[in-house]
Amino acid sequence: MTTRAWRSEGLRWTAEGPLLRWAGGRESALPxxxxxxxxxPGDAVRRCVGARGNPCPAAAGVPGRSASARCEECSRLERAHSVAADTRADDPQPYHVYLAWFGPGMTKVxxxxxxxxxxxxxxQGAVVFTWLGRGPLMAARRTEELLRAALRVPDRIPYDAKRAVRAVLPASxxxxxxxxxxxxxxxxxxAGWPEALEREPPVPVDHAAVFGLDGLPAARGTVRELVPGxxxxxxxxxxxxxxxxxDTGRGVVVLDTRLLPGWPLTGAGGGAGTGGDGAGVPLPLRAPARGAATDQPGLF
Incomplete structure (x- = not known):
């Protein structure tokens, strides 16, 4: 009997918690x-997921370590229509400016x-956040730039840095x-806040319980990429x-679900795509950004 393969569309956060999305509209809750x-599967190839809801015309192969699962052409098309590319200055909807905290010394705007x-x-995995204000897109963007220039607050925090401190965050x-x-x-x-931006008071929102960070053991490593088999x-x-x-039974590892799209996936355990020994193909791990490096060569 052939095991059906599903295609991931990534992880989605809802009021009830995280869900894995699948092509065709299915979702899997992650309590x-x-x-x-x-x-x-052992013969699988990771393919570009396309852009703007359209499939990649070339069905191009993409590297296993890519977090976007898009080929170069589809990546350009996707970014050209994003807020981050500053190509939507006439967007009429209001925007929030926020401060997000991921750990000591790691706050972004x-x-x-x-x-x-x-x-x-x-x-983004923000452990704590608060709104700064709300207003039109360009006013929000100018406020973001003001904080970056005047207070040297970054607009990005590397994911490896976020992962490295989740198990050692302040308890209170x-x-x-x-x-x-x-x-x-x-x-x-x-000084210099845009007049069009309505300021908001500091009301920190804590996501530690939502994420399940209380008592979280330190990770041995992060899955670097999925591989056939x-x-x-x-x-x-x-x-x-x-x-x-x-918790794999051989230590805690982190799986970045952005690595899933583009692969056909099954729920078959015990070494899918391998021979009769059930050992499976080890998935390569990247050691934590800080702390002791893992001595585990693979997941299984």
Whole structure:
């Protein structure tokens, strides 16, 4: 009997928690404690997922380590229509400016459409966030630039840095919120805020419980890429941003779900795409950005 392969469209955050999306509209809930099993057939090739809802005309192959799962041409098309590319200055919808905290010394500024609520912060894995203000897109963008220039607040935090500190964050919500609150106060004192931006008071929102970070063990490493014949299997301990922290029985590893799209995936465990020994093809791990490097050569 042939095992049916599914195609992932990535992870989506909802009010009920994270979901894995699949082509065709199906979704799989990811409650903590769930056993996650994902395997790549041995003859599989990772293909470009296309852009703007359209398939890639070339069905181009893409590298296993790519977080976008898009070929060069589709990546250009997708970015050309994004807010980040500053090509939508006439966008009429209001935007929030926010401060997001991922760990000590790691606070960023960003913008997100008001209609999306906190979804963007959940997608990024922000442990704590607060709004700074709301207004038209270009006013929000100018405020973001003001903080970057005047306070040297970045607009990006590397995911490896976020992952490295999740298991050692301050336990108290007050401690976690202190840095965001202090930065909000400094930002409020700056001159040059756009008049069109409506300022908002500091109201820190803590996602530690939503993500499952309390008591989270340190990860041995992060899956660098999926490979044909490889499988990832473990009990879900936490989900933050696109990352799943899985207890594999041989240590905790982090799976970035952005690596899933483009691959055909099955729920067959025990070494999918391998011979009769069931050992499977080891998935390569990247050691944590900080702390002791893993001595584990692969997941299985």
């Amino acid at each position: 903590r404690g769930k056993r996650v099993v994902l395997a790549v 960003g913008i997100t459409a008001v209609r999306r609520g906190p979804a963007r912060l959940l997608e 919500p007050g401690e976690r919120a202190a840095e965001v609150a202090a930065l909000h106060a400094r930002a409020s004192e700056l 490889g499988a990832v299997e473990g009990r879900l301990l936490a989900a933050a941003g696109p990352d799943l922290h899985l």
